[in-house]
Amino acid sequence: MAVTKDDVLASLARVACPDGTPLHRSAALSDVLATDGKVFFSITVDAAEVKAWEPVRKRAEEVVRAMPGVKSALVALTAERKGGGAAARPSPAGGGAGAPRAAPRGETPIGVPGVESIIAVASGKGGVGKSTTAVNLALGLATLGLKVGILDADIYGPSLPKLLAIKERPQTLGGTRLKPISRYGLTVMSIGFLIDEETPMIWRGPMVISALTQMLREVEWGTLDVMVVDMPPGTGDAQLTMAQQVPLKGAVIVSTPQDLALIDARRGIAMFRRVSVPVLGIVENMSYFQCPQCGTRSDIFGHGGARREAERLGVPFLGEVPLHMTIREKSDAGLPVVATEPDGPHAKAYCEIAARVRDQIKSAARAAPKIVIEG
Numbered sequence: 001m002a003v004t005k006d007d008v009l010a011s012l013a014r015v016a017c018p019d020g021t022p023l024h025r026s027a028a029l030s031d032v033l034a035t036d037g038k039v040f041f042s043i044t045v046d047a048a049e050v051k052a053w054e055p056v057r058k059r060a061e062e063v064v065r066a067m068p069g070v071k072s073a074l075v076a077l078t079a080e081r082k083g084g085g086a087a088a089r090p091s092p093a094g095g096g097a098g099a100p101r102a103a104p105r106g107e108t109p110i111g112v113p114g115v116e117s118i119i120a121v122a123s124g125k126g127g128v129g130k131s132t133t134a135v136n137l138a139l140g141l142a143t144l145g146l147k148v149g150i151l152d153a154d155i156y157g158p159s160l161p162k163l164l165a166i167k168e169r170p171q172t173l174g175g176t177r178l179k180p181i182s183r184y185g186l187t188v189m190s191i192g193f194l195i196d197e198e199t200p201m202i203w204r205g206p207m208v209i210s211a212l213t214q215m216l217r218e219v220e221w222g223t224l225d226v227m228v229v230d231m232p233p234g235t236g237d238a239q240l241t242m243a244q245q246v247p248l249k250g251a252v253i254v255s256t257p258q259d260l261a262l263i264d265a266r267r268g269i270a271m272f273r274r275v276s277v278p279v280l281g282i283v284e285n286m287s288y289f290q291c292p293q294c295g296t297r298s299d300i301f302g303h304g305g306a307r308r309e310a311e312r313l314g315v316p317f318l319g320e321v322p323l324h325m326t327i328r329e330k331s332d333a334g335l336p337v338v339a340t341e342p343d344g345p346h347a348k349a350y351c352e353i354a355a356r357v358r359d360q361i362k363s364a365a366r367a368a369p370k371i372v373i374e375g
Contacts, residue, residue, distance in 0.1 A: 002034075002036075002037070002069065003034050003037060003039065003067060003068075003069040003070055004034055005032045005033075005034050007034070007067065008032050008034055008039055008041070008064060008067070009024045009032060010024070011063050011064060011067055012024040012029070012060060012063065012064070013025075014063060015056060015059050015060045015063055016056070017053075017056055018049070018052045018053065018056065023043075023056065023060055026043075028043050028044055028045050028053070029041065029043060030042040030043070030044060030207070033195075035195060035196055036071075036169070036195075036196065037069055037070055037071035037072070037169075038070075038071060038072050038073075038074075038169070038194045038195065039064050039067075039070055039072070039073040039074070040073075040074045040075075040194075040195075041075060041076075042075070042076040042077070042078050042207040042210070043056065043057055043060070043075065043076070043077050043078070044078045045077070045078075050077065053077055054077060057075050057076075057077040060075050061073050061075040071169065071172060072170075072172050072178065072194065074194070074210075074211060074214060076207045076210030076211065076214075077210070078207050078209075078210060110245070110247075111246070111247050112216055112217070112221055112227065112246070113221075114221055114222055114223045114224060115149070115221055115223075115224045115226075115227045116224065116225050116226070117225065117226045117227070117249040117361050118226075118227045118229060118246055118247065118248050118249060119226065119227070119228055119229065119248065119249050119250050119252060119280065119357070119361065120153075120229045120231050120239075120242055120243075120248055120250075120251040120252070120272075120277070121133060121134035121137060121228060121229065121230055121231060121251075121252045121254060122231040122233075122239065122251050122252070122253055122254070122268050122272070123231075123233050123253065123254045123255060123264070123265065123268060124233065124234065124253075124255070124263070124264025124265045124266070124267045124268040126157075126233040126234075127233075128233075128254050128255055128256050128285055128286070129254060129256075129285040129286060129321075130230065130231070130233065130254040130285075131152075131159035131160070131163060131230050132163065132285075132327065132331045132336075133252075133254045133283055133285055133321065133350075134150065134228055134229075134230040135150065135160070135163045135164065135230075135331075135336050136336050136337060136338045136347075136350040137228060137252065137350060137353060137354055137357065138150045138186055138226075138228040139184060139185075139186065139336055139338035139339050139350070139354075140338050140350045140351040140353065140354025140355075141225075141226050141228070141354045141357065141358060142184075142185050142186060143338065143342070143351055143354070144351075144354060144355060144358055146225040146226050146358070147187075147223060147224050147225045147226075148185075148186055148187070148224060148225065148226050148227075148228065149180070149186060149188070149189075149221055149222075149224045149226070149227045149228070150186050150187070150188050150189075150227070150228045150229075150230065151189050151190070151215060151216070151227060151228070151229045151230065152188075152189065152190030152191065152192060152230050153212055153215075153229050153230060153231050153232060153238055153242065154230060154231070154232040154233075154238075155191050155208045155211055155212070155232070155238070156208075156232065157232070158190045158191050158192030159190075159192075159230065160188055160190040160192060160230065161190055161192040161193060162192075162332070162334060163331055163334060163336065164183045164184070164186075164188060164334050164336070165183075165333065165334020165335070166181050166183055166188065166190075166193060166334070168181060168193075169193055169194065170193050170194070170219075173220055177218050177219065177220050178215075178218060178219045178220070179219075179220050180219055180220065180221065181193060184336070184339040187221060187222060187224065189215055189219050189221075191211060191215065208238060209238070209241045212238060212241055212242070213241070213245065216245075216246065226361065229242060239268075239271060239272075240271075240275065243271075243272065243275040243276075243277050244275065248277045249278070249280075249361050250277060250278040250279065250280035250360060250361065251268075251272045251277050251278070251279055251280060252280050252281060252282075252283060252318065252357060253265050253268050253269055253279060253281070253282045253283070253315075254282075254283045254285050255282060255283070255284065255285070255305075255306050255309075256284070256285055256286045256287075256305075256306075257284055257286075257287060257304060257306055258305065262305050262306065262309050265282065265306070265309065266309070266313070269282075269313060269315065278360075279313075279315045280315075280316065280318070280357055280360040280361070281310065281315055281316035281317060281318035281356065281357070281360060282306045282307075282309065282310045282315060282316075282317055282318060283306070283318045283319060283320070283321065283353055284304075284305070284306030284307060284317075284319070284320040284321070285320075285321050285323075286321070286322070286323040287306075287320035287321060287322055287323070288320075288322050288323065289322065289323045289324070290322060290324065292324075292325060292326075306320070307320075316356065316360060318353045318356045318357060319349060319352055319353040319356065320349070321346070321349050321350065321353075322346070322349070324346060326341070326344070326346060327346050337350070338350050338351065
């Protein structure tokens with residue numbers, strides 16, 4: 001029998017808040033999402049009260065996970081500052097999975113056990129083919145003999161379930177940790193594996209940060225040479241969280257050649273530089289279109305803009321990938337070209353990019369991340 005929201009609320013009646021109020025009656029409790037045996041909700045409190053609420057979060061997670069029919073539960077503790085309607089920020093207090101902590105200036109972020117290198121694949125805006133690039137880059141790194149995992153960090157618009165045709169749900173290990181999915185030799189994790197495809201993720205920034213933290217720390221990633229993180233587009237909470245809390249070896253920026261996309265790519269590069277994350281290079285996606293019938297080449301979005309921008313900014317140019325129907329069709333079918341057409345020209349382009357990224361990883365030196373606030 002499927003677990004419902006009412007079932008979860010009834011169980012939470014057994015969890016007491018610091019003032020003795022049953023959690024299910026507390027204004028701190030967010031809306032509860034229960035789908036296919038997966039339960040998600042958050043507890044939002046004032047930043048000064050995080051320490052007192054962390055045992056409540058832990059108890060709530062234990063109670064829900066013990067319910068018949070519950071396969072996994074994600075309970076996030078998020079903190080807000082009183083008096084302002086400003087976006088909530090992660091509290092430095094606590095230390096539980098639901099209360100991620102930004103690394104103080106000068107402190108080295110804690111890595112993921114067993115993972116040697118973590119790289120981010122990012123873009124300043126959506127629609128430039130970042131997720132397709134991330135998947136094929138990960139597969140390209142695997143063809144070089146590396147053990148590779150990929151994390152879908154786009155909580156609002158997860159793409160890996162579609163791009164890798166993954167429909168199964170992760171198994172739980174010991175009731176507390178998730179076992180990632182394996183596909184094409186990659187170790188894969190995405191919030192999209194835990195929710196229905198059409199379920200909207202109506203979460204505020206702190207809960208997104210908590211979910212990212214749990215997918216990094218509470219997943220059995222095993223031993224990996226490289227973890228590729230498919231970042232959400234833009235320069236918001238998720239990017240800053242990854243930069244502050246994870247020792248990133250570097251970031252790969254994906255852009256199309258057109259000026260509008262390059263403007264946003266510059267912002268992405270500037271953000272990673274601001275938090276001391278090396279930029280491994282720029283990939284020019286949708287670089288040109290070559291007609292499959294007549295062979296005529298058309299520069300639909302212009303051509304060479306990303307290369308020129310890389311030269312101007314002093315970062316490596318990693319390569320170009322054409323706008324081609326085969327890449328789109330294979331991606332939509334969950335059959336990435338590097339895995340399913342390894343001898344084709346498109347796989348070759350991705351593998352050449354992967355080789356350059358590997359070389360950049362070897363030489364990248366990771367400085368302690370910090371946020372610089374200009375007065």
